[in-house]
Amino acid sequence: MKEILFNEKQIDEIITKLASKINKDYENCEDIPVLICVLKGAAPFMHDLIKKLNFPMKLDYIQLSSYNGTSSTGVIHLKKDVSENITNKRVIIVEDIIDTGTTLNYLKDYLNIKYKPKEIKLCCLIDKIPARKVKLDADYVGYYLNESKFLVGYGFDYNELFREVPYIFVPDNEDLNKWDELLKKNN
Ligand code: IMP
Ligand code: MG
Numbered sequence: 001m002k003e004i005l006f007n008e009k010q011i012d013e014i015i016t017k018l019a020s021k022i023n024k025d026y027e028n029c030e031d032i033p034v035l036i037c038v039l040k041g042a043a044p045f046m047h048d049l050i051k052k053l054n055f056p057m058k059l060d061y062i063q064l065s066s067y068n069g070t071s072s073t074g075v076i077h078l079k080k081d082v083s084e085n086i087t088n089k090r091v092i093i094v095e096d097i098i099d100t101g102t103t104l105n106y107l108k109d110y111l112n113i114k115y116k117p118k119e120i121k122l123c124c125l126i127d128k129i130p131a132r133k134v135k136l137d138a139d140y141v142g143y144y145l146n147e148s149k150f151l152v153g154y155g156f157d158y159n160e161l162f163r164e165v166p167y168i169f170v171p172d173n174e175d176l177n178k179w180d181e182l183l184k185k186n187n
Contacts, residue, residue: 004169005149005168008166016052018049018123018142019053023053031089031118033089034059035057036091036092036093038094038103039080040063041155041156041157042096046059049094058084060084061083063078063079076107082111087115090121092123092140095138096124097128100134101132101135122138123141125155126145129145129146150170151170152168159183161179
């Protein structure tokens with residue numbers, strides 16, 4: 001039986017809390033921050049989050065990949081760069097989940113070196129603490145997960161599948177076998 005980790009209501013509650021923290025920090029900020037969504041996983045999260053933020057902002061998107069199946073490959077590819085000017089701007093990176101930390105660590109260094117923003121803050125829906133391989137602390141975390149579970153739904157994918165599911169669940173081996181079959185047939 002698959003385990004539902006967060007249903008839609010629970011996800012909404014997590015995002016509401018997170019948004020109120022971010023609103024407090026930015027309500028008197030004279031700069032316009034640029035929120036950068038890390039595609040594709042963080043898209044549902046960012047689009048729900050911004051509806052609860054109440055300061056002027058710009059949105060941008062960047063795409064990286066490091067995952068294959070249920071584990072991180074550790075090798076990062078930049079698939080799509082930002083399009084807004086972020087030099088000397090305040091940036092908030094919006095990510096779905098921090099696992100080993102490799103992706104966000106790479107992204108922070110990449111943006112700092114190439115564009116020299118004024119500030120980079122990290123915001124993630126879930127922080128998988130036990131999986132961390134590089135030191136990285138997010139500024140805004142929706143939920144600290146103390147187990148190294150592989151999650152699917154609400155942006156989290158299994159080989160690109162199930163990002164559209166509105167809740168977050170932990171697949172079992174039966175699910176994984178079924179999905180591998182489906183993927184094989186649709187190859
Ligand atoms: P990291 O570089 O190991 O921190 O991995 C971060 C990226 O791996 C995230 O942007 C996610 O896209 C992906 N990822 C990490 N954990 C999971 C998971 O449990 N399910 C699906 N994707 C995940
Ligand atoms: Mg991601």
